[in-house]
Amino acid sequence: MLSLQKILLLHVLACLGRLAHGSDIIHGTKAPENSMHYMASVQNNMGQHVCGGFLITEDFVVSAAHCNDSTPTHVVLGNHNLKNSNHQKIKIKNKNIRKNYQNIGQGNDIMLLELLYKVQLNERVQTIQLPPAEIHLEENQVCQVAGWGKTETDVKSVDELRVVDVSVINLRVCEELWHGLPANVICAGGYKTTKGFCQGDSGGPLLCDGLAVGVVSFNYKENCSYPNKPNVYTDISKYRQWIDGIVKSRKYEE
């Protein structure tokens, strides 16, 4: 098992002031306005961005289980720039966390947020598809990670959504580099590069072939530009049944 001290909790509030000299989402660019309309900013009751997330149905957002530590209460949809106010801000009705989630070092770092009511889907708010229960990612396949997390050490989370390309890393190589990893993870980015995620990006998606295949979970120590250990994501395909079960039971209630 990984010791927690070695792991960076990527939600913003718990980590302020203890950050490393990272420089880039690390080395990314602004997400184009006409893209990524499934991105959600998960916020606390003070309206602060604490984590990323992504809309998978009109009333469910996927995020990371460790984001619950920042007591999220709302999600904001339909805005790349969090300073703009023409978004849909919706209260979280239920936080579904895997029963066996304990901390990020032990995996299952996934949370399914049920919204109080259905969002209005439009050209600015859309859902993203999840992978099937079986997927095969190629080593070195280029994917993307997006978020409002820090772009540099000692900088606040950003207002404008950013995105960066990251390459999938062989899981066995990743396990060796980390000296062991929890089950059901994907490694991409951060290794041999300084491209990857940082504080505030937690809960956001790893996007491959137009599917949200991973959830931003953790990286090494408190260093967003540390190039020796890959960034680690929760492998959504392994939770497909769990997600479908919750979404379905919600639908039957209506």
Ligand SMILES: *[C@@H]1O[C@H](CO)[C@@H](O)[C@H](O)[C@H]1NC(C)=O
């Ligand atoms: C982060 O990692 C880089 C690369 O190894 C290193 O140069 C830098 O000093 C580290 N920063 C901190 C604060 O540990």
Ligand SMILES: *[C@@H]1O[C@H](CO)[C@@H](O)[C@H](O)[C@H]1NC(C)=O
């Ligand atoms: C989520 O956070 C709330 C408030 O801090 C806490 O009461 C609750 O037990 C947490 N849920 C899980 C499953 O850890």
